[in-house]
Every structure is written in C-alpha cells, then in structure tokens.
Amino acid sequence: xxxxxxxxxxxxxxxxxxxxxxxxxxxxxxxxxxxxxxxxxxxxxxxxxxxxxxxxxxxxxxxxxxxxxxxxxxxxxxxxxxxxxxxxxxxxxxxxxxxxxxxxxxxxxxxxxxxxxxxxxxxxxxxxxxxxxxxxxxxxxxxxxxxxxxxxxxxxxxxxxxxxxxxxxxxxxxxxxxxxxxxxxxxxxxxxxxxxxxxxxxxxxxxxxxxxxxxxxxxxxxxxxxxxxxxxxxxxxxxxxxxxxxxxxxxxxxxxxxxxxxxxxxxxxxxxxxxxxxxxxxxxxxxxxxxxxxxxxxxxxxxxxxxxxxxxxxxxxxxxxxx
Amino acid sequence: xxxxxxxxxxxxxxxxxxxxxxxxxxxxxxxxxxxxxxxxxxxxxxxxxxxxxxxxxxxxxxxxxxxxxxxxxxxxxxxxxxxxxxxxxxxxxxxxxxxxxxxxxxxxxxxxxxxxxxxxxxxxxxxxxxxxxxxxxxxxxxxxxxxxxxxxxxxxxxxxxxxxxxxxxxxxxxxxxxxxxxxxxxxxxxxxxxxxxxxxxxxxxxxxxxxxxxxxxxxxxxxxxxxxxxxxxxxxxxxxxxxxxxxxxxxxxxxxxxxxxxxxxxx
Numbered sequence: 001x002x003x004x005x006x007x008x009x010x011x012x013x014x015x016x017x018x019x020x021x022x023x024x025x026x027x028x029x030x031x032x033x034x035x036x037x038x039x040x041x042x043x044x045x046x047x048x049x050x051x052x053x054x055x056x057x058x059x060x061x062x063x064x065x066x067x068x069x070x071x072x073x074x075x076x077x078x079x080x081x082x083x084x085x086x087x088x089x090x091x092x093x094x095x096x097x098x099x100x101x102x103x104x105x106x107x108x109x110x111x112x113x114x115x116x117x118x119x120x121x122x123x124x125x126x127x128x129x130x131x132x133x134x135x136x137x138x139x140x141x142x143x144x145x146x147x148x149x150x151x152x153x154x155x156x157x158x159x160x161x162x163x164x165x166x167x168x169x170x171x172x173x174x175x176x177x178x179x180x181x182x183x184x185x186x187x188x189x190x191x192x193x194x195x196x197x198x199x200x201x202x203x204x205x206x207x208x209x210x211x212x213x214x215x216x217x218x219x220x221x222x223x224x225x226x227x228x229x230x231x232x233x234x235x236x237x238x239x240x241x242x243x244x245x246x247x248x249x250x251x252x253x254x255x256x257x258x259x260x261x262x263x264x265x266x267x268x269x270x271x272x273x274x275x276x277x278x279x280x281x282x283x284x285x286x287x288x289x290x291x292x293x294x295x296x297x298x299x300x301x302x303x304x305x306x307x308x309x310x311x312x313x314x315x316x317x318x319x320x321x322x323x
Numbered sequence: 324x325x326x327x328x329x330x331x332x333x334x335x336x337x338x339x340x341x342x343x344x345x346x347x348x349x350x351x352x353x354x355x356x357x358x359x360x361x362x363x364x365x366x367x368x369x370x371x372x373x374x375x376x377x378x379x380x381x382x383x384x385x386x387x388x389x390x391x392x393x394x395x396x397x398x399x400x401x402x403x404x405x406x407x408x409x410x411x412x413x414x415x416x417x418x419x420x421x422x423x424x425x426x427x428x429x430x431x432x433x434x435x436x437x438x439x440x441x442x443x444x445x446x447x448x449x450x451x452x453x454x455x456x457x458x459x460x461x462x463x464x465x466x467x468x469x470x471x472x473x474x475x476x477x478x479x480x481x482x483x484x485x486x487x488x489x490x491x492x493x494x495x496x497x498x499x500x501x502x503x504x505x506x507x508x509x510x511x512x513x514x515x516x517x518x519x520x521x522x523x524x525x526x527x528x529x530x531x532x533x534x535x536x537x538x539x540x541x542x543x544x545x546x547x548x549x550x551x552x553x554x555x556x557x558x559x560x561x562x563x564x565x566x567x568x569x570x571x572x573x574x575x576x577x578x579x580x581x582x583x584x585x586x587x588x589x590x
Contacts, residue, residue, distance in 0.1 A: 014582070014583055015582070051586065052583075052586075055416075055583070055585075055586050058420055059420065059580075060416050060419065060420055060580065060585050060586060061580060061581075061583055061585070061586060062577075062580045062581045080422050080424075081422075083420060083421060083422040084422045086420070087420065088416070088417070088420050090416075090589075094412055094413040094414045094589065095412060095414045095417065096342065096345075096346065096408060096409075096412045096414060097411075097412050098345060098346050098349035098350060099342070099345055099346075103341075103345055106341070107338055107341055107342050108417065108421065110334050110335060110337060110338030110341065111335060111338050111418065111421035111422075111423050112421055112422070113330075113331035113332075113334055113335060113422075114334070115330060115331075115334050139349070140412075155417070
C-alpha cells in the first residue's frame, strides 16, 4: 500500500514570553501513516494540536524534530515541491477582502502558475462546482460565512492537489450548510480520488467523512483506526433506550445488577448496562414491578464522542490503550 | 530553466501585480497615497519656498527632495503591501502554502510600486513645472532615468525591510511601512544638504543610497556632490544591501515557518 503521508516522531514546542521561556508542547512523538486516496480525520478537542499537526504536514510550520514525507518527498528538504502537490482549506476562511470571488480564485490560480485559458476554465469550473455563480463578483468581505467556506474549498482545488488538507471545514457554519459542505467534500473525493486529511472536533463529522481517524489529545495520538474498529475497542457497555408511562424508581436502578449509568426524564429513560443480552429480562421485570408501563425499547449505539471520552479517560488514568 | 517554468514564474510574479492593483483600485486609502498625500505635501513645501523667496535653484533643491521622497514612499509601500494586505486579511498562510518564491512576491509588488510611483512622479513633475517653473528634464532623459532607477531600487530595499520586520514582529511592525521613509527624509537630506547634519547622522546618511542619488540629480542644478563618483557609491550601496537583505528575508520566512508566525498571523 502506497502512503501519501508519513510522519515519524514529530515534536513541536511553541515558546512565548521573555526570551521564549514559556514553553508549550504542542505535539509529542506523532507517528502517522496515511494511505493514498483515503480520507483521514484528526479528531480532538480544542487545543489538542490538530491545526499544528496539519500545518506541519502542509509545510506551513516546521517541526522541532521528526520526519515528514508527503508523496515520497521529504517536506523538510523540499517544501517547495510539496507545495505544488497539496492545498489547504480552513474553517473561518480568510481571503483578501476587496477581491471578489472570481478575482480571489484568479489570484490564487496565478500563484499555482495557471495561465490564460486554462486558469479561466479552472476558475469557471470551480465557481460552477461550488454554486458560487451568483456571488462571483461579490467582494470577499460581503460574503456570508457559508459562501466564504465554499470559496475556500474552491480555492483549495485550484491546483488539483494530490493531498487536500481541511482544517475544521465546517466550524461556525449552520447545520444545514455544514451538511452540504460535507456532501461536497465526499463528492470531490469520490470524483478526484485525492487523499484528504481533515481536522475536526466534531465527532459526527469525522464519522460521516473519514475512513480512518486519529484521536489527538494534548499533542499526543491516543489511537488510530477506522471509526467502527475504534468503537469496538472501547466496550464501555450497551445503551438501552426506553419510552415509558408511569414511574421508574431511581433507587431500584441504582441497585440493579449490571447498570453502569442511567438518566431518567418524563417519559424516557436511558440505561447503560454492562451486557444487554444478560440484563434485559431482569431490568424489564424490575421496571414493570416498580410501576412503569414500557411503551418502546430501542438499543442505542455508542458514538465516537463516547469512544473519545473513554480513550481520553484511559490516558488520564494511565491505564494504557488497547490499540 | 525551461520555457514552461519561466512562464510559470512570470505568472506568479504577475499575481502580485494583480493583487496590489485590485487592492489599490478598491481602497480609498490607497488612492489617497498616490493622489492626495504627495500632492498636498508637494504644494505645502513648494509654497513655502515661494514665501521664503528662494532662488529657483534653491527651490529646485527642495522640490527634487520632496518628489524623490514621494516616489520612494509610494513604491516601497507597495512592496510592503504585498505582506500587509495578507496580514490585514489574515490570509498569509494561503500565500505561503502556494509554491511561490520570495523573489516573485517582491518583484511583483515592486513592479506595481514602480508603476504607481511613476504616476506620482509624472504628476508632481507636471505640477512643479506648472506652479513653480521647475524643469525636471533639464539634466536630460538619461540622468533622469538613472535617478529614478536609484529611487526605485532604494524603495525595494526599504519595502523589503518592512517585510522582514512584519515577518519578525507581525502586526506590531506595520507602522514601519510609514515611518522608515520619514526617518530617511530626516537623514538623507531631503530638504537640506547632509553637511548640516550633526556628526553621527551625517555618517549614517553616507551609508544610505538615497543620499547619493539626491546628490547626483541635484548636481545638474548647481549643487556639486560632496562625494564622487556619486552613482558608484549609490548603486554600490544598493548592491551591498540588496543581496544580504534578500537572504535575510528568506531567513526570516524560514523562522516564521519554524516558530509558527504564519499560522498566528492567519488566525
């Protein structure tokens, strides 16, 4: 399998204050291997080091230690060649405020060496692809956040990059716009088969877009894997969702065998149990005897957020990882 | 270099001409820099020479200075704008993730700076002839072109200094885009010969190329240069500064990539 991105032993520390005496370790011993053509997500809370890692991989930032290979090219030795093959789009996109959508695309197209008719065709194609036609002559500072984001994505495809870096591509967008942007990303990937590396703190986004993920916390990769594998690794219990009438006694649930956690609202109850198959019968009897009439039962799935929290907990308590 | 890579480099240089041109067109402050401040400055100084009843050569001495200063201010600020616009719009990372060389960035900005400052020069020369009877063409086309070349090269050195400061200190350094030329006007003898300066300033003036270009052009109006051959000193100093400065700019960009300035300035 050919790797598009290989990072080995990446460390990065930021210094600030007088004579750089204040230090913040942003990345610690990062090891990554991303296959060609895959959508890989770096997931983590704010301040985890996602943007720092992406900046290093995209040549915007140099690591203190470690090696980075992009498409077989050493980033530290030959950043310029790498820049011809990659591009970036960030959430909260910023471009030259007085330039219109079309002018911004032409400007960045020129930076990638696109000439004359080829650039014209490329810009027009991207305007079409991202439905920017109506706004083509609108200056950047008059665009809505969603439009700015679309422009950012359009700009990132100007050089037909082999690797596309997306830094929090839907941050700050309305949910419906976010959904459309995600669909666009998937359709671009489907059509162009490029490698996409995206950072996000949105677990659902990561789950819907990425084939593989890395959990990043405090500058360290906790684990990597496909979303389904990660979920399997952390088996914190099964979730039972119940719609009921009448009442459920908290006391009884508290003392019931196998119950890890529960929440009760007016007509709904969610119970986390160690093994649903073993405990379901007992629980149903217990709830009925307590005066609850069960209307509907469903089994919930643990989402990536729960998985991330579990991994983070394990690191915090030095329990080691099941990678 | 193959023809296609040469074409690519040219289009990359043109990108910065395009960017600065559109920004100039659309921003009032930028138009003011060409049309308002130089003209106002020129007339206030010109009228002062009238009031003081200076002889035509003396007036010429001062008018050469004010016009040279305006040309440098406009040209150098275009070089500085190539980064300043990115800084103000927080889009600097998009420029530096593209495969561009610093040479392309500076050359493109310098080219539009030359065009803009040449417009200022034409405008002020026209006014100086019309209002004060000063003939800029008296030295001939050759010396005038050499003088302008000296001013444009001085501008690129000043503009690159601003870019270096911007990459080192970020937003805090944008004031340098306006203050460096003012400092030069004090030291290089814009309104007076450098011989009247106190000792340390006079010595500093001697290591600034502008001093020699002013002396060169004023020599055609009866003010003999203090140090000969002025043009050799002027262009020699340009060469001495330009090459190390280009290397320094490359180094500070590398430093910006190392310490994360490009990311911070894009947030």
